[in-house]
Amino acid sequence: MLSNLQILFLGGNKFTGQIPASITNCSGLRMFAVSAKFHLPAKTGRLTSLTLFNMGVNHFEAQTAEDWNFLSSLTNCSDLQQVYLDHNYKLGGVLPSAVANLSVGLQVLNVGGNAISGSIPSGIGNLVGLERLVLYENHFTGNIPEGIGRLRRLQWLTLDENNLSGKIPPSVGNLTQLYYLTAPYNTLRGPIPATIGRLQSLTYLVLSNNFLHGAIPEEVANLTVLSDTIDLRFNLLTGSLPSDLGNLKNVENFFVSGNRLRGQIPSTLGDCKVLEYLALDANFFQGSIPSALGNLAGLKGLNLTKNNLTGEIPQTLSSIDGLQELYLSHNELSGAIPESLQNLSSLFSIDLSFNHLQGPVPTEGVFSNITLMSIVGNDGLCGGSQSLHLPACPAQPHGRRRSISVPLAVAIPTLCFCFLSAIVSVLVYCRKKHNKTQFTSSTSPFDGQYPMISYAELLRSTAGFDAANLIGRGRFGSVYKATLEHDNRTVAVKVFDLQQSGSSRSFLAECEALSRIRHRNLVKIVTCCSSIDSDGADFKALVFDFMANKSLDRWLHPQLEDDSREHEEVSNLSLIQRLNIAIDVTEALDYLHNNCDPPIVHCDLKPSNILLDEDMVAHVGDFGLAKLLPEAISRSFADSTNSIGLKGSIGYVPPEYAEGNPVSVSGDAYSFGVLLLELLTGKSPVDEIFEEGLTLRRFVEMRGAMEIVDPALLLHDDGTIDWWNSVEECSTSLARIGLACTEQAPRDRMGMGELLHSYAPSTMCLSKRSKRRTMKMGNNT
Known part of the structure; x- marks a missing residue:
């Protein structure tokens, strides 16, 4: 009977049962989103004005063609722009071919994280307006349709973790706006098509864990704008690396581990100035390690394990100040361990085992802790720390001993006195x-x-x-x-x-x-x-x-409040209040990270440690796990894994801490990103809906801004379209910031100083909204 109803969001509840069939009479409904244990009306397609249809994160079940009738009926919705059916773990059966008849204006089709089997419909290429196609974590079989090359507006294509076979169609090279392409963990075969070199907008390419064979096309080296990752690990690739890899001047990660690549490592890799992680392990590379790799000033990880490399370890590697991980084991390397490697203060893991190295083992830096290093299988090594139990190095010539006898005669009594x-x-x-x-x-x-x-x-x-x-x-x-x-x-x-x-x-x-x-x-x-x-x-x-208003946790999750009376008194936070809290916390962290000497890492940022005064100004508290940064950086792997500073709180701890990395300001940035996404969505990172691969970050990443905002925010709606647009604009901006802070790799996360400037779009849209409302009230007066 609500003939003017345009938006209906029923997420964030525990409703069950049947959505009334009468809802299909709401002919003006534009946006419809459910997150519960509902069953859909059979004639959903009568909602012909729909632009958004979001049934993600539900318990829908489908096995037969009849179960999928709701999707077929959506072909009547000519204005449909976004369809989300992701993370319904019992949504199985075959994706109906009728999906190809959805609106040509459809921009997003997300069916990731389900149990859908069968082939990807061959007519998928009819959806020429698609910008994002998400099919990951299903049971799709067969080939990637050749017609996918017709989706010339496509920017995001994820095919991860299916059972897709056959070749990658050359028509993928037509997707010239594509910037994100992933298809790992399938059974794809054949060569990597050279047409991928035409994807000049591509920033992220992951084709790992397949059965791709042949050489890496030279055209891949032409992806000069690729600024994130090339991951071709664990395939059957052969031949040598493209000689022009130095053209990839913006790539940060290059992984080709576990293939059958041969030849020499091209010295042109030294031209990839922003490269941070380089993994060429488990191949058949031969020759020496190029000294040009020392030009990679930002390199953090180098893995050349299990190849046939010969010669000495280049001294130039010691010039990479930020190097953290160096793995050269199971090669044919000879000569001495460069003594200067011990001067790399960031190096926390090194493996030189099973080579033909000789001479003294350095004793400082990473070499001073046997839990951080491995040198076994090098019979010619000597000296080093006592815990290595290596034979003493040959004594210096007799004349040399005499020359130091006088200093020793002075030094020994001095040391005894000290x-x-x-x-x-x-x-x-x-x-x-x-x-x-x-x-x-x-x-x-x-x-x-x-x-x-x-x-x-x-x-x-x-x-x-x-x-x-x-x-x-x-x-x-x-x-x-x-x-x-x-x-x-x-x-x-x-x-x-x-x-x-x-x-x-x-x-x-x-x-x-x-x-x-x-x-x-x-x-x-x-x-x-x-x-x-x-x-x-x-x-x-x-x-x-x-703090009169207690913790932020109490406001975001009042249902957890022990005192039911206080639960009733808690009001919902408006978007401007949430934005102000985020800015307050950012300024606190910016002070700790950039204006304290030494810098301080909080290590336990979460809503219960954010306290609100009587004016709702946020204050960061609980420094029980805080670390002074020099202490955190110098802490060894063995010590840090036992450190109370690395425990944090589940859901907020950055992934690198679990791997033994020392605490850092990037870790605080990750925790803040989770906090910001929680502010925006009202969902805790340990909410019961986040299971079987779904996380708070992925929940936000795969949806539009108005699909993830806390429903409590809508209680502040003043009924104007202007209000809705402001909330959408601000929420989009905050979601982007939260995602930028929760990147997997610490180097990719936004720092607090940079983050303060990133709030401008959010504050601007809300300030404009406030100004317009003031003018409107003035006119009424």
Whole structure:
């Protein structure tokens, strides 16, 4: 009966049952989105005004042609622009050929993450308006249709993880606007078509894990605008690498591991100035390692394992200051390990095993930790750290020994004196520390920066740490609301549970971080207390300014609030409030990363650690896992995997931390990106809908802006088209920022300084909206 209804979004609920068939009478409906356990009306196609049809992330089931009638009926919708059917894990059967009869204006067709079998309909080329075709993670078989080359507006094509066979059709070269092409984990055969060289907009090419054979076409080297990745790993490719690879001056990742490539590694690779990861392992390359690779100033990872390379390790590799991973094992390399490799401060993993290397092993840098290196299978090596148990290197000539005897005669007594002095200093320090621990009144790690407060006063101000004053719990303790006696000031007292493993370290880490920082968007420390409680046990607490509106988590997910009364009082955050919170957090992180010396990495950014004052200004808190950056960078792999700073919170921890990489500002950027996407969608990264490969990032990436926004935002609708356009424009901008911060590779993520400038489109669209509304109200007046 709602004859004027144009937009109906029913996502973010747990509705079940049948969508009333009468909905098909809403002839003006333009946008229809459901995310629940609904069943669709059979005559959905009567909604002839539809432009958006989103049934993604549901529990729809389809096996027979009859089950797919709803899609066939959509052929009546001549204005249809976007169809999302992704991540319905029981949506199987064969994709009907009628999909080729959908509107020629269709721009997006997403059926990824389902159980669809059969062939890709041969008529798919009829959808000449398509810009994005997403077919990944299904059970499609057969060939990629030749007609796909008719989709000349196509920009995004993903065919990953199907059972596609046959050749890649040469007609793919007609897709000249394509910038994203992936088809890994299929059974594609035949050569890589030379026509791919015509895709001059391509930035991302992944054809790994197939059975492609033949040589890599020379035309691939002509993809001069390709700025991200070429991934051809684990195929049956033969021949040599194109000699003109140096033309790929913008490519960041080049992977051809696990093929049958031969010949020499072209020195022209040294011209790929922005290359960061180069993997040529598990092939049959021969000859020497080109010294020109030392020109790759930004290279972070080099893998040449399992080839037939000969000669010495080039000294020029030591000039790559940012090199982090170097793998040269299982080759025929000879000569000495360049001593200068130990000077690469970023190098945290090196494998030189099973070669013919000789001479001394360096002892500094990555070579000082045997968990970060492997040199087994090189019988000619000697020396190195004692833990390697290598034979001593041959002694220097006799004359050489005499020349150093005098300095040794001076150095040995000097070292002994220094050693004894160190012992005395340690004993004095321990005595002082022992005396200090006997002091039972309150002491402060802040060395007089703040007024000290006693345990007794905290006990009184919280009514004995009464549960009625409890306002939150964390992994290392509890937070209480308190009123200080001496100035009647309302504060929050964070009491550390010292029985919890890591709690003391968290207290010290937070003290160290808070003693260094001052910013309006960081939680302000009032004082701290390190004392003895009434039972004689150690007591540690931090006292902060009280935040009247508690944590952001409470606003985004009020259903999790313990107090049902407060749950009812929580209002939905408007888009401008969410944008302001995002900007507040960005400014706090920009200060920590770029204006502190040394920089500070927060390591646990999430909504529960973002606190809101009475004016809804955001303050970043909980520095219990924070790390000073020089410490984080210098920490070895073995140490960092056990570090409390790398645990973080599930859903917000960047993927590289799980691989043992040290903490970094890029890690905070990833956590912030997740936080921003959560602000926009209202969905936690550990929401129950995110399973079987679907993540918060992918949920946002594969949908339009208005399909992913938190439905609560729509409660602020003032009924004007202008409002809708502003929200869509702002949401699109914020989604792009969130995706830019959550890139898989740390190097690809946006930094906080750059990010602050990226809010301009969002703030502009909302400020224009505010201005227009003010003018409208003025005219009414």
